Amino acid sequence: xxxxxxxxxxxxxxxxxxxxxxxxxxxxxxxxxxxxxxxxxxxxxxxxxxxxxxxxxxxxxxxxxxxxxxxxxxxxxxxxxxxxxxxxxxxxxxxxxxxxxxxxxxxxxxxxxxxxxxxxxxxxxxxxxxxxxxxxxxxxxxxxxxxxxxxxxxxxxxxxxxxxxxxxxxxxxxxxxxxxxxxxxxxxxxxxxxxxxxxxxxxxxxxxxxxxxxxxxxxxxxxxxxxxxxxxxxxxxxxxxxxxxxx
Amino acid sequence: xxxxxxxxxxxxxxxxxxxxxxxxxxxxxxxxxxxxxxxxxxxxxxxxxxxxxxxxxxxxxxxxxxxxxxxxxxxxxxxxxxxxxxxxxxxxxxxxxxxxxxxxxxxxxxxxxxxxxxxxxxxxxxxxxxxxxxxxxxxxxxxxxxxxxxxxxxxxxxxxxxxxxxxxxxxxxxxxxxxxxxxxxxxxxxxxxxxxxxxxxxxxxxxxxxxxxxxxxxxxxxxxxxxxxxxxxxxxxxxxxxxxxxxxxxxxxxxxxxxxxxxxxxxxxxxxxxxxxxxxxxxxxxxxxxxxxxxxxxxxxxxxxxxxxxxxxxxxxxxxxxxxxxxxxxxxxxxxxxxxxxxxxxxxxxxxxxxxxxxxxxxxxxxxxxxxxxxxxxxxxxxxxxxxxxxxxxxxxxxxxxxxxxxxxxxxxxxxxxxxxxxxxxxxxxxxxxxxxxxxxxxxxxxxxxxxxxxxxxxxxxxxxxx
Ligand SMILES: Cc1cc2nc3c(=O)[nH]c(=O)nc-3n(C[C@H](O)[C@H](O)[C@H](O)COP(=O)(O)OP(=O)(O)OC[C@H]3O[C@@H](n4cnc5c(N)ncnc54)[C@H](O)[C@@H]3O)c2cc1C
Ligand SMILES: NC(=O)c1ccc[n+]([C@@H]2O[C@H](COP(=O)([O-])OP(=O)(O)OC[C@H]3O[C@@H](n4cnc5c(N)ncnc54)[C@H](OP(=O)(O)O)[C@@H]3O)[C@@H](O)[C@H]2O)c1
Numbered sequence: 001x002x003x004x005x006x007x008x009x010x011x012x013x014x015x016x017x018x019x020x021x022x023x024x025x026x027x028x029x030x031x032x033x034x035x036x037x038x039x040x041x042x043x044x045x046x047x048x049x050x051x052x053x054x055x056x057x058x059x060x061x062x063x064x065x066x067x068x069x070x071x072x073x074x075x076x077x078x079x080x081x082x083x084x085x086x087x088x089x090x091x092x093x094x095x096x097x098x099x100x101x102x103x104x105x106x107x108x109x110x111x112x113x114x115x116x117x118x119x120x121x122x123x124x125x126x127x128x129x130x131x132x133x134x135x136x137x138x139x140x141x142x143x144x145x146x147x148x149x150x151x152x153x154x155x156x157x158x159x160x161x162x163x164x165x166x167x168x169x170x171x172x173x174x175x176x177x178x179x180x181x182x183x184x185x186x187x188x189x190x191x192x193x194x195x196x197x198x199x200x201x202x203x204x205x206x207x208x209x210x211x212x213x214x215x216x217x218x219x220x221x222x223x224x225x226x227x228x229x230x231x232x233x234x235x236x237x238x239x240x241x242x243x244x245x246x247x
Numbered sequence: 248x249x250x251x252x253x254x255x256x257x258x259x260x261x262x263x264x265x266x267x268x269x270x271x272x273x274x275x276x277x278x279x280x281x282x283x284x285x286x287x288x289x290x291x292x293x294x295x296x297x298x299x300x301x302x303x304x305x306x307x308x309x310x311x312x313x314x315x316x317x318x319x320x321x322x323x324x325x326x327x328x329x330x331x332x333x334x335x336x337x338x339x340x341x342x343x344x345x346x347x348x349x350x351x352x353x354x355x356x357x358x359x360x361x362x363x364x365x366x367x368x369x370x371x372x373x374x375x376x377x378x379x380x381x382x383x384x385x386x387x388x389x390x391x392x393x394x395x396x397x398x399x400x401x402x403x404x405x406x407x408x409x410x411x412x413x414x415x416x417x418x419x420x421x422x423x424x425x426x427x428x429x430x431x432x433x434x435x436x437x438x439x440x441x442x443x444x445x446x447x448x449x450x451x452x453x454x455x456x457x458x459x460x461x462x463x464x465x466x467x468x469x470x471x472x473x474x475x476x477x478x479x480x481x482x483x484x485x486x487x488x489x490x491x492x493x494x495x496x497x498x499x500x501x502x503x504x505x506x507x508x509x510x511x512x513x514x515x516x517x518x519x520x521x522x523x524x525x526x527x528x529x530x531x532x533x534x535x536x537x538x539x540x541x542x543x544x545x546x547x548x549x550x551x552x553x554x555x556x557x558x559x560x561x562x563x564x565x566x567x568x569x570x571x572x573x574x575x576x577x578x579x580x581x582x583x584x585x586x587x588x589x590x591x592x593x594x595x596x597x598x599x600x601x602x603x604x605x606x607x608x609x610x611x612x613x614x615x616x617x618x619x620x621x622x623x624x625x626x627x628x629x630x631x632x633x634x635x636x637x638x639x640x641x642x643x644x645x646x647x648x649x650x651x652x653x654x655x656x657x658x659x660x661x662x663x664x665x666x667x668x669x670x671x672x673x674x675x676x677x678x679x680x681x682x683x684x685x686x687x688x689x690x691x692x693x694x695x696x697x698x699x700x701x702x703x704x705x706x707x708x709x710x711x712x713x714x
Contacts, residue, residue: 012282012324038283045327048338049352192280193259 009089013188017203270577303373342372378423402697423622444513456487672707
């Protein structure tokens with residue numbers, strides 16, 4: 001299964017949908033996350049549904065050690081060569097808790113930023129060597145404007161966004177595309193049960209947009225598309241007025 | 248996220264008013280949507296929850312997937328296919344897998360579900376729990392006959408393997424068991440082999456009920472699939488006039504040259520949907536009569552037409568949200584089956600009743616059923632089944648439906664629990680003679696009544712809650 005795509009954080013939500021969307025379009029996959037049992041079930045699903053190769057690997061973005069070994073394991077599972085890497089894992093955490101609990105803040109930053117950087121550094125080197133491939137990272141509209149309700153998570157996502165931007169620049173001559181996906185609200189475990197959310201995008205829809213963005217080598221893609229304009233507007237609202245919105 | 252939140256709190260949930268597909272019944276429920284097996288187990292075992300019921304794609308017309316003031320566990324994200332054996336056609340998948348996904352994945356490889364209801368938007372778990380039947384019931388029986396085994400997560404937190412030979416009691420209580428024995432976490436189903444994605448269809452008109460019944464009994468054995476669209480508004484000498492639509496999976500040599508190159512590649516139609524509810528006066532006796540007339544006239548007898556599988560099995564799926572035709576109050580469906588000795592009489596009385604009431608019903612289906620399976624609460628039994636849609640007109644509809652239920656009962660008929668919204672506990676018990684046995688098994692496997700639904704309380708399958 002040489003040329004497989006590695007999905008980091010494939011167990012549920014957007015990651016699972018992206019895994020299926022890529023398998024549907026005939027790509028082999030390495031699916032990774034913490035919950036190995038569930039990931040193995042997903043790998044079976046991909047093999048049965050789409051007849052592609054699929055294996056599961058375990059990693060924990062909260063652990064400071066072992067990500068290098070994990071990445072090598074994935075490359076090996078892919079037969080020595082990855083075609084691309086999609087980074088889906090993330091941790092929204094609790095803003096409220098993070099304000100008083102340093103551990104929670106660290107968890108949010110480590111998961112969404114530090115470990116993401118560590119893994120994408122490895123991915124960049126691997127793909128650059130081959131001179132072809134893609135990297136796709138999921139950030140969030142939460143990273144476009146700091147808001148009192150989620151700025152710890154938002155700032156980690158914003159940092160990841162800047163990282164991806166820089167990486168895109170670095171790899172632009174190397175045949176490797178780097179895509180940033182900025183989802184609005186998506187109907188996944190991350191949002192399920194949160195009050196006041198309406199009109200969530202389905203993970204399938206988001207996954208389709210992600211596949212197309214990867215295939216076209218797009219730089220930054222909002223999904224659903226209208227979030228680009230919502231966020232543009234929110235960024236333009238002056239601080240003094242923004243404060244009164246209490247978002 | 249769930250992984251981190253899970254340890255010390257309630258699983259994430261949504262308090263929500265859920266509706267039946269036909270927009271007739273609703274209930275306020277605590278809704279859960281696990282994406283992992285362990286989350287599912289945590290919800291089933293959660294002590295703060297008084298009772299739970301599963302919900303597949305909510306395509307039942309009855310309240311069997313609603314649980315007023317209780318828990319509802321959506322199965323749609325537990326939808327992984329686990330294994331497939333090409334030589335035997337046996338697919339093992341989780342209960343939340345949609346039938347339409349099975350077709351999309353396996354028709355290109357030459358396999359088709361052994362039984363399918365009139366919509367592809369049902370889950371395997373939901374289809375087993377209603378032991379659904381298709382147009383091939385006279386030939387192949389209901390879905391339960393094609394389920395080799397299933398895994399059942401029970402109230403005690405244990406997962407039991409059930410099959411016709413292992414825990415057979417529990418297996419046949421679960422097939423058609425309305426989700427009351429536990430969660431079907433996975434099932435093994437034998438798909439049938441097909442050579443093409445097309446159907447070879449014959450259309451025959453019958454000017455009245457007797458002609459329809461005669462054609463069924465004379466020529467049904469030629470067809471794997473058979474049903475009739477029946478004009479429920481026609482009265483007098485045309486009572487029961489029908490268009491029989493019967494067919495078989497087409498073989499490659501049946502196909503026109505263009506399709507022969509890729510006989511299994513059927514492109515799915517795009518689905519337009521109704522963007523809003525039609526006002527409730529849009530469907531009335533006159534407009535339906537006009538529709539029925541034109542339907543009957545526009546279906547001249549034809550033999551051997553080749554049509555894509557989806558327009559044969561799922562004509563209604565072609566329009567998303569078609570229930571909106573009936574306006575905001577929705578509609579109801581009446582479906583009953585009658586034993587062969589009395590079915591003619593019963594059908595005539597029913598059709599007379601409906602035709603007299605002038606209740607709009609442009610979807611009325613008549614079909615022959617084969618022998619009953621072993622599911623304790625399964626609907627199908629040998630005879631004829633009639634299904635009618637009717638707009639919800641409020642109280643007078645309830646009165647009318649109760650009349651139809653009484654009529655069914657009086658003729659030894661049985662009303663389909665997937666469709667019913669009006670049955671009483673007494674009527675259910677007389678229509679389903681194995682109901683007492685079901686209750687015994689239920690008491691054994693789930694003594695605390697962990698699995699319960701609005702319907703189960705309504706028709707006395709479980710005790711009503713103490714206040
Ligand atoms: C247009 C249309 C046409 C139809 N045609 C037919 C037909 O031709 N023949 C026929 O038989 N039926 C027919 N039906 C009815 C439909 O097939 C059944 O109601 C079916 O059970 C719906 O499946 P679902 O996944 O939507 O389940 P739901 O309606 O959500 O649930 C049905 C039952 O299954 C239980 N359940 C769901 N998942 C599980 C699980 N994993 N484990 C245990 N229990 C579970 C629920 O508790 C509930 O009792 C039709 C319905 C529509 C809307
Ligand atoms: N849902 C939204 O509205 C929304 C909006 C904007 C952005 N996003 C972003 O979209 C991405 C996908 O989120 P989602 O909505 O699909 O949520 P999700 O279902 O919770 O998915 C997150 C996945 O990441 C994995 N993961 C979490 N922590 C991990 C860790 N420490 N180590 C390894 N894997 C870990 C989880 O799998 P395991 O449990 O197996 O580890 C899980 O499958 C995230 O980056 C999220 O921030 C989501």
